[in-house]
Amino acid sequence: MAFKTDIEIAQECKMRKITEVAAAEGIDEKYLEQYGNYKAKVDYRMLKDMADQPDGKLILVTAITPTPAGEGKTTTSVGLHDGLRKIGKKSMLCLREPSLGPVFGVKGGAAGGGYAQVVPMEDINLHFTGDFHAIGAANNLLAAMLDNHIHQGNKLGIDPRRVTWRRAVDMNDRQLRNIVIGLGGKANGSPREDGFDITVASEIMAVMCLASDITDLKARLARIIVGYTYGGEPVTAGQINAQGAMAALLKDALKPNLVQTLEGNPAFIHCGPFANIAHGCNSLTATKTALKMADYVVTEAGFAADLGAEKFLDIKCRIGDLHPNAVVIVASVRALKYHGGVPKAELTNENLDALEKGLPNLLQHVSNIKNVFGLPCVVAINAFPTDTKAELDMVEAKCKELGVNVALSEVWAKGGEGGKALAEEVVRLCDQPNEFKFSYDLDASIMDKLEAIATKIYHADGVDLIGNAPKQIKELEALGFGNMPICMAKTQYSFTDDPTKLGAPKNFRIAVRNLKVSAGAGFIVALTGDIMTLPGLPKLPAAEKIDVDENGVISGLF
Numbered sequence: 001m002a003f004k005t006d007i008e009i010a011q012e013c014k015m016r017k018i019t020e021v022a023a024a025e026g027i028d029e030k031y032l033e034q035y036g037n038y039k040a041k042v043d044y045r046m047l048k049d050m051a052d053q054p055d056g057k058l059i060l061v062t063a064i065t066p067t068p069a070g071e072g073k074t075t076t077s078v079g080l081h082d083g084l085r086k087i088g089k090k091s092m093l094c095l096r097e098p099s100l101g102p103v104f105g106v107k108g109g110a111a112g113g114g115y116a117q118v119v120p121m122e123d124i125n126l127h128f129t130g131d132f133h134a135i136g137a138a139n140n141l142l143a144a145m146l147d148n149h150i151h152q153g154n155k156l157g158i159d160p161r162r163v164t165w166r167r168a169v170d171m172n173d174r175q176l177r178n179i180v181i182g183l184g185g186k187a188n189g190s191p192r193e194d195g196f197d198i199t200v201a202s203e204i205m206a207v208m209c210l211a212s213d214i215t216d217l218k219a220r221l222a223r224i225i226v227g228y229t230y231g232g233e234p235v236t237a238g239q240i241n242a243q244g245a246m247a248a249l250l251k252d253a254l255k256p257n258l259v260q261t262l263e264g265n266p267a268f269i270h271c272g273p274f275a276n277i278a279h280g281c282n283s284l285t286a287t288k289t290a291l292k293m294a295d296y297v298v299t300e301a302g303f304a305a306d307l308g309a310e311k312f313l314d315i316k317c318r319i320g321d322l323h324p325n326a327v328v329i330v331a332s333v334r335a336l337k338y339h340g341g342v343p344k345a346e347l348t349n350e351n352l353d354a355l356e357k358g359l360p361n362l363l364q365h366v367s368n369i370k371n372v373f374g375l376p377c378v379v380a381i382n383a384f385p386t387d388t389k390a391e392l393d394m395v396e397a398k399c400k401e402l403g404v405n406v407a408l409s410e411v412w413a414k415g416g417e418g419g420k421a422l423a424e425e426v427v428r429l430c431d432q433p434n435e436f437k438f439s440y441d442l443d444a445s446i447m448d449k450l451e452a453i454a455t456k457i458y459h460a461d462g463v464d465l466i467g468n469a470p471k472q473i474k475e476l477e478a479l480g481f482g483n484m485p486i487c488m489a490k491t492q493y494s495f496t497d498d499p500t501k502l503g504a505p506k507n508f509r510i511a512v513r514n515l516k517v518s519a520g521a522g523f524i525v526a527l528t529g530d531i532m533t534l535p536g537l538p539k540l541p542a543a544e545k546i547d548v549d550e551n552g553v554i555s556g557l558f
Contacts, residue, residue, distance in 0.1 A: 002211055006113045006558040009262070010121040012099050016264045033255065035129045039122050040445045041182075042253040042268075044285050045212055050292040056092070057325040057430040058291060061380075061493045062309035062369075066492055068344050069334040070381035072412065073114065073415050076419075077329045079116035079411020080426065082263045082298050082378075083299040083419025089427065092294035093118075093261070096272035096282045096302065097132065098125045099200045101172040101535055103557075110272070113558070114412030116266050118259050121286045123422070130272070131208075132170045133201050134253040134371045134518045138170040138246040139202045143194075145242045146226050148184070151189050160192040164516060165226035168531075170199035174536030186346075197533040202276045203244070206487075206521035208254060209271045209283045210319055217254060224520040234479060236519070250284070254511050256286035275302025276492040277533050279311040279523070284320040287375035292406050295429065303492040305329060305365040306457050312375050314438050314453075315485045315523055320377075323436055326420070326429035327377040329370045330409070331362045332396065333387045339503045348386040351529060355391055360504035364459060364495070366404050372456050374435040380409040386510045446515070449486045450526060454510040458495045464511050472515040481517045481524060485534045488528045497529030 004012075018040045022032050031046040034080030062075040073097065084091035095118065103125050111121040118124060127133070128506035146165055150158055169176060176196035182189035199205060203224055211217040222238030229235060237243055256270040268286040273279050281287075290297040301308030315323065333355065336346040338356030342351055344505065369377045377400050381392065396406040407425045410418030424525065425484065438451035447463070454460040465473070476482060493499035496508045514527040527533075537543075545556035 004397045005035060006117060007121065007555065008353055010117050010119050011116060013119050013262050015119055018258060018260070021260050021264065022156065025379055027258070029142060032258075032547050036257065037058065038182050039123060039129060040258045041129060042153060042250065042258050042289065044255055044289075044437060047285060047292065048213075049291070050504060053292045055291040056202045056295045056297050057323070058287075058322060059326050059430065060309060060312055060324050060331060061298060061300045061328045062305040062365070063303070063330040064365055065304040065306070065339065065494060067335045069332060069336040069338045069383075071330050071332055071335050072409075073300055073330045075412055075423075075551060076115040076328065076380050076382060076409050078112040078118060078261055078267075078296050079409060079415060080328065081267070082116065082261055082416025083411065083423035083428070084267055084298070085263070085265050086416040086420050087423050087427070089296050089423070090237045090473055091265075091295050091296040091298060092551045093265070093267040094282045094286045094290050094297060094299040095267060096300070097257070097269050099198065099272055099274070100126070101198050101200070103173045104500035104537070104546070105535065105541055106538040110377060115262060115415035116411035117262050118415060119262060122557060124259065124269060127349050129257050130270075131253040131257070134249050135202060135204050136168050136170055136180055136199045137210060138249040139199065139204050141235055141246055141249065142224070142226065142242045143167045144355035145240050146352050147189055149240050150213060156235055157231070158235050158539060160190055163192065163194070163227035164225075165435065167196045168199045168202045172198070172535040172537045177189065177532065177534045186531045195534070198274070200272050200274045201516045203521055204250070205271060205273045206278055206523075208250065209273060209279070209281060210250050210521055211254065212285060212355050214247060214251060214254065218243045220520040221246050225517060229547045232475075234325045239295065254285070256283060256289060275308035275311060277489045280308040281312050281316045281329065284316065287322070288320065296427070305368060307321070307488070307490065309490055310368065310439065310457050314440070315389060315445055315487060318438060318442070318485060319522060324375055325434065326426050328380050329362070329365055329377055329494065330380045330492050331395070331509060332382040332384060332551050334384055336362060336395070336522055341502075345372055350388045350391060352390060352394060355394055357363075358503060359395065361502070362395075363398060363402060364504040365405065366399065366402055366451055368457055370404070371400065372439050374437045376429040376432050377404055378422065378424050378429060379404055379406045381406055382412070383408050383410045426436055444475060446482055446486070450512060453486060453488055458510060458511045459504065459506065460496070460508055462509050467513045469512050470517055476515060476517055476524060479517075481519065484517070485523045487518070487525045489521045489525055489531045489533070491531060493511045498530070
């Protein structure tokens with residue numbers, strides 16, 4: 001029997017009008033701005049008007065180190081939300097917006113899968129409400145104003161060799177990583193080296209995720225450092241008077257987007273920083289609004305717990321004063337066998353030996369959540385038809401040795417019905433007290449914070465500073481930025497900075513080659529290994545399979 005594709009399942013869904021979804025959740029029409037019949041923006045002023053209401057419980061969904069075998073973190077998040085609704089709980093879902101880079105590249109979209117999806121999935125995975133276009137435009141406006149300032153006399157004395165602000169494009173395009181601009185004579189600007197980052201790595205994306213309103217947005221935009229003077233002083237976007245025009249481009253993008261699951265349950269989808277090169281969480285505005293609206297809020301952080309969850313807990317929760325109540329760690333038997341050395345083509349065969357070898361990856365993520373961050377967690381096994389009872393029993397037994405329960409998640413095939421067991425366990429965990437703590441203190445030195453993340457979360461032996469990194473740390477601390485949290489840019493495919501090292505490697509060190517301050521967002525970005533801030537397309541990009549017919553029906557989108 002042929003399985004339906006995600007897009008076929010989504011296109012069969014009879015969606016509720018977004019006004020009906022909003023009304024059912026008590027969202028007054030005065031806060032709702034419709035984008036067609038099935039998506040809308042919710043004015044951030046609603047959050048201020050609900051300030052006196054108590055917060056619900058906050059549930060983070062994270063995962064093991066990703067593999068080509070698939071883990072299903074977003075699918076599990078959607079299914080858990082639907083499952084909570086199935087058992088009579090008032091829940092809300094908060095996800096990130098997908099980037100066009102992965103959509104047309106190799107990873108795919110971020111709308112879930114099977115019968116645990118958010119819809120309209122084509123819109124969500126493509127232009128949606130235009131947020132990313134606005135962020136890219138604001139990023140490139142700042143770049144244009146910066147270069148224009150230099151061209152028009154350079155009153156601030158900006159050193160063109162020390163311009164740190166790069167342009168942005170929401171596409172995987174390796175050709176734009178390193179470029180030379182301003183060629184063609186004096187009228188065309190000053191020649192200098194430049195480059196592009198993918199839009200989700202732009203500091204403006206991070207600022208959007210953390211800003212509470214227009215006033216806060218403008219203040220954060222003004223603090224963005226775009227380069228340094230010949231004397232080594234930082235130059236900000238505020239000094240070239242860019243913050244007002246940038247905020248004008250971003251005023252609508254700042255508002256969270258309301259959509260629905262296949263089962264008609266509400267979901268906020270807002271902002272979308274990558275977790276391997278940015279902080280990997282949806283906006284604080286969406287999360288905090290959801291916490292006022294519901295008793296349980298399900299949110300996810302990108303990639304594995306060493307990246308997305310660490311940044312969610314150490315950066316987002318710290319900046320937003322959030323206190324999570326439970327964590328879900330998503331795994332699949334197939335992915336664990338891949339970590340145990342089984343080739344992708346052989347993952348359907350029972351292999352307890354390989355499963356045992358791959359399990360340390362899961363167990364290390366579990367231990368980090370429990371012992372480093374002090375949070376209760378459950379392992380959600382994303383079910384595949386080829387999983388055997390012996391394999392599932394082994395996972396459960398190993399997790400129980402750490403005092404963690406396992407719930408079988410069948411949401412891909414059954415939607416909310418398949419998420420009820422996971423929902424029950426999550427509710428149980430949320431009722432337990434916890435001792436949430438961060439993995440490092442803010443007043444520690446930059447080097448100590450790097451070491452804390454590397455040794456406590458990655459289980460490395462330490463950190464090596466290479467290239468300009470030692471000098472950059474001294475400069476950042478001298479400029480007063482030493483008390484900021486750290487946003488590690490690292491490969492998602494390994495605890496190490498080497499994507500080929502699977503499982504739970506030991507006896508390795510993390511190489512930090514570059515550090516820069518994101519003063520508007522309020523953190524320091526540390527680039528490790530060979531991590532790129534603008535990915536490239538694979539040999540066979542997903543874009544080659546995507547098409548649209550004469551009726552406007554899209555195909556090939558997963």
